[in-house]
Amino acid sequence: MxxxxxxxxxxxxxxxxxxxxxxxxxxxxxxxxxxxxxxxxxFDMNRLPKGDYLTEETSPNGVYTLKAYTNSGGATTSYTIRGELVFNKRNNKTKNIYWNYHENTADINWIDNDTVVINGHTLNVPNDKFDFRNN
Structure with a gap:
């Protein structure tokens, strides 16, 4: 039992x-x-709105092009800038690397072949990203 x-x-x-x-x-x-x-x-940067084309700058060696777009959130929010990295040697594949609030202009300067400064934010491409929502 x-x-x-x-x-x-x-x-x-x-x-x-x-x-x-x-x-x-x-x-x-x-x-x-x-x-x-x-x-x-x-938070997914791939879902950012396209925006209106603003400007672009190509890296010194021509491997990358950084395109900037301005976005308006409407009457209650400020402008934002979206930076899109274009891989010129990879069939123009794109990747969003920059998203900042309270900006309506984009000052893009390439320091070297892999370093770009966008409105004072230094990024090492293609891996770095700046997203104001994460800061």
Whole structure:
């Protein structure tokens, strides 16, 4: 009789452990998806508005071109500047690397082949980004 009780108790503990694991995995998946959704909706630089073309400057070696666009958020928000890096040697693939609030002009200066200064913010392309929402 005691063997039967021990077996039932182990089965019950195994089911409980399995249920806890399923709940934990489900919770982690939910939190992960929620976190990614917030990032995608509010911080993903690939979802920035296109804007109106402002100016562009090409790197000294011609590998990159940085294009600047101005965006108006409407009557209640200030202008923003979006900087788009164009990879001239890779079929003109683009990447947003600059997004700043309260700006309506873009002063772009290339320091060397991989370093650009946009309105006083120094970026090493192609990896650096400036996004006012993260500062």
């Amino acid at each position: 005691t063997t039967k009780i021990i077996e039932n108790k182990q089965k019950w503990q195994n089911k409980r452990l399995k249920t806890v694991k399923i709940i934990l995995l489900g919770s982690l998946l939910f939190v992960g998806l929620l976190g990614y959704g917030v990032y995608w909706a509010f």
